[in-house]
Amino acid sequence: MTSKPWLNYIIKTALKIGLLVVVVSAFYLIYLDATLTRVFANQRYQAPALVYAAEKTLRTGDVIEKAQVIDVLERLSYQRSGSTEATGYFSVSGERLMVHRRPFDFADGPKMSQRVELNFQRGKIASIVSWPDGRQLDAIQLEPQLIGRINSLSNEDRLLVGLEVIPNLMTETLLLVEDKNFYHHSGVSPLSVLRALAANIKAGRTVQGGSTLTQQLVKNLYLTREQTLWRKFHEAMMSLVIDYRFDKNTILETYFNEVYFGQDGRHAIHGVGLASQYYFGRQVQELTADQVALLIAMVKGPSYYDPRRYPERVRERRDLVLRLMYENDLLSKSDFIAAIETEIKVRASRRLVEDSFPHYLERVKEELNRIKLPPNWQEDGLKIFTALDIEAQHRAERVMADGVPGREIADLEGALVVSDYRSGTLVALVGGRNANQVGFNRAIKALRPIGSLIKPIIYTTAMSESESMELNSHVVDEPVTLTDEQGKPWQPQNYDSEFWGDMTIYDALVYSRNLPAVRIGLQVGIETLITQLRKMGVVTPIRDYPSLTLGAVEMSPLAVSRVFSTIANDGVFQPLKTINAITTHDGLPVYENPREVRKHVLSPKVAYLTRYAMAGVVSKGTANALGQAFPGTPMAGKTGTTNDYKDSWFVSIDGRYVVTAWLGTDDNQTTWLSGSSGALPMVSRFYQKVQPAPLSLIPVDGLTFQSFHKKLGTRIPDSCQQAVILPAPPTPLAEDMNCDAQVEEKSWLERLFGG
Known part of the structure; x- marks a missing residue:
């Protein structure tokens, strides 16, 4: 039988086309293998930097109310229950609080759950x-609160989790619903399409899709959602390459970290690690069966199955997933019944981060830019x-939002900085x-004259430069005429x-007298004052004019906090930092705040004497309103007011914090607020909720309390009414010194017989 020429032509043409397709597909696969493998291995996704507040450590003996601890737990999304x-x-019974702490990868390493x-x-x-073994514990550390994130340009949010921390129940359920044959295909x-079709017909609704998990992952990572034959072919080829080059567990872990779960504003929530926190306030390893089923149900379409907008629709699909879990022996009958009877409960807020602290986070970002991070940290x-x-x-x-109660001042602005001077960190x-307005951050960037805040620095410098200068040293409050920077006479x-x-230096500082400060400052020398300010962390320009002795130097509230933290910290200077440590999402260390060698820029003696005088400012001087508000709690402080009442300052030192407050206007207008009437009440109101720790006034080595003449500073008997008790190096009392600081002449008879 003679073959037909047209049939031979068709066969040959088909073979040629088939061969061409095979060759093109081979080259295409080679190209994909060369590019996709590298991208998938190193750039599968970008993960943000998640920013956490300080963890809360509860210690035996801590002064804290039960209600305060409950507030902390509720902020961390702990739920109150009988069990x-x-x-x-957590549960509450009388004065007993039972807490089951979550597992968490802290900066210093992972900690397991603890009850x-x-x-x-x-x-x-x-x-x-410790429950139930009954061990007495010194402390329990609660996980820190998430306060923000620093995203890549994609605005995708995720918390990377390893496959080992994802519950087996979630893994098995995902494979059951989305790709039952995941570990057996390439x-x-x-056949998945046929299998999915059969499952959907059996269930009476869509419970499975035709694409494999690998195809879904490729689509989410690299492709658009358009439904075209070319896109499906491209998806299939890429899936083959990825499945060939990477093991199944890597692909599955990537899927769990990539799958999309909805929007938090402009931030896309990706991955089960962040989704579990976004919807339930829990970590993925804590999820219950009903919560696992809910997240797996949402994989099909997080917008359509949004539990906050469509709870009934979501419950229907969740229950379907639970039924599949039960039918495939992933849940016992009792667990299935308990889960299916559970109402849909998700966090009410659509914000992953409840509290926004843009001013603090701005400082975190500035510090992060100065830290050497791995180039591929995303x-x-x-x-x-x-x-x-x-x-x-x-x-x-x-406190800042309330301003100054009873005083309506147009355009009044301000800043407040709280530092832990022992650790050298910024706590607020x-x-x-x-506080929610992103823009000009006055705590960091506002440079304002500091006024009388310069006085502790002047006396600190004087006591550092001269061994004979002490708090009892004599100074006069009398007129003085100087030449200003324009060469004109200046009479402060x-x-x-x-x-x-x-008067003594002590009283000069306590009552904030200007002229003694000018005299001592000029005696010390303007250049010496500038050098001391530099040592204490001031980096902005300082003009070497006599007016520096009255605070004619511009500093930010943060810089002021650095200076006074040095005085509070026994003369040790530390840059105030926000970042304690950095790890990867899975807990590997990246950075730890280095504890620099202790750098003494003041002697402990001089720092103590300055604090003691500043404690007098609070107990009886220009800041005595603070002392009256907290009787029995020693604190130190200093008010500051600039010319024409344009700036109101107050700095306090307690046993833990330095608190710096500033009030003024951005256009430098008069506020008619002094340091005592403006900034000081703000600090006082701050302490009403954050109780001050008592400041120790016990003299350091080499100092003892002694009696000195109130005006002349001379050592006099302790019984004198005009005596003031001050710490000083042991000073001998002159023989026959009277209360007027005069040595009485003895008669020849007294010299002969004594008396």
């Missing part, structure tokens, strides 16, 4: 007991652990009256236009 068998729950009993007595934690499964993500104290920050924001920072004045004559 604390599961992590993330403890806190017992309170008279506003203190009386004991912390990335593309032509591949592993970062966890940034800061020193932010949530309670202190909230209180600082509230507010850069304006509106006291705020009350009066002159008190003879």
Whole structure:
């Protein structure tokens, strides 16, 4: 039989086309293998830097109310319940608080879940007991609160989690619903479509899709959602390459970290790690069966199955997933019934981060830019652990927003900075009256004259430069005429236009007298003052004019905090930092705040003497209103007011914090607020919620309390009414020194017989 020529032509043409397709496909696969493999291995996704506040450590003996601890737990999305068998729950019974702490990768390493009993007595934690073994604990560390994130340009948010921390129940359920044959195909499964069709017909609704998990992953990572034959071919080829080059667990882990779960404003929530926190306030390893089913149900379409907008629709699909879990022996009958009877419960807020602290986060970003990070840190993500104290920050924001009660001042602005001077960290920072307004951060960038805040620096410098200069040293409050920077006569004045004559340095600082400060400052030397300010962390320009002795130097509230933190910290200078440590999302260390060699820029003796005088400012001087507000709690402080009442300053030092407050206007208008009437009340209101720790006034080595003449500073008997008790190096009392600081002449008879 003779073959037909047209049939031979068709066969040959088909073979040629087939061969061409094979060759083109081979080259195409080679190209994909060369490019896609590298991209998938190193740039699968970009993970943000997640920023955390300081963790809360509860210690036995801490002065804290039970209600305060409950507030902390609720902020961390712990739920109140009669049972604390599961992590993330707490219960209350009288003065007993039972807490089941979640597992968390802290900066210093991972900590497993822990169940403890806190017992309170008279506003203190009386004991912390491990449950159920009954061990007495010194402390329990709660996980820190997420306060922000620093995203890549894609605005995709995710918390990378390893496959080992994802519950087996979630893994098995995902494979059951989305790709039952995941471990047995090569990335593309032509039979999956038929299998999915059969499952959907059996269920009476769509419960499975035709694409494999690998295809879904490729589509999410690299392709658009358009439904074309070319896109499906491209998707299939890419899936084959990825499945060939990477093991199944890597692909599955990538899927869990990439799958999309909805929007938090302009931030896309990707991955089960962040989704579990976004919807339930829990970590993925804590999820219950109903919560696992809900997240797997949402994979099909997080917008269509939004639990906040369509709870009934979501519950229907969740229950379908639960039924599949039960039918495939992933859940026992009792667990299935309990899960299916559970109402849909998700966090009410659509914001992953409840509290926004833009002023503090601005400082975090500035510090992050100065830290050498791995160039590819977005591949592993970062966890940034800061020193932010949530309670202190909230209180600082509230105080700043309230301004000065009873005083309506147009365009009044301000800043408040709280530092822990022992650790050298910033625990709160507010850069304006509106704490949520992103813009000019006055705490960092506002350079304002500091006025009388310069006085402790002057006396500190004087006592450092001269061994004979002490708090009892004599100075006069009398008129002085100088030449200003324009060569004109300058006669500085006291705020009350009066002159008190003879006095000690102690009283000169306590009552903020200008003229003694000018005299001592000029005696020390302007260049020496500038050098001391530099040592204490001032980096902005300082003009070498005599007016520096009255505070004619511009500093930011943050710089002021650095200076006074040095005085508070026994003369040790530390740059105030926000970042304590940085790890990857899976807990590997990246950076730890280096504890620099202790750099003494003041002697402990001089720092103590300055603090002691500043404590006098609070107890009886220009800041005595603060002392009256907190009787029995020693604190130090200094008010500051500039010319024409344009700037109101106050700095306080307690046993833990330096608090710096500034008030003024951006256009430098008069506010008629002094340091005592403006900034000081703000600090006082801050301390009403964040209780001050007592400041120790016990003399350091080499100093003892002695009696000195109030005006002349001479050592006099302790019984004298005009004596003032001051710390000083042991000073001998002259023989026969009377209360007027005069040595009485003895008669020849007294010299002969004594008496």
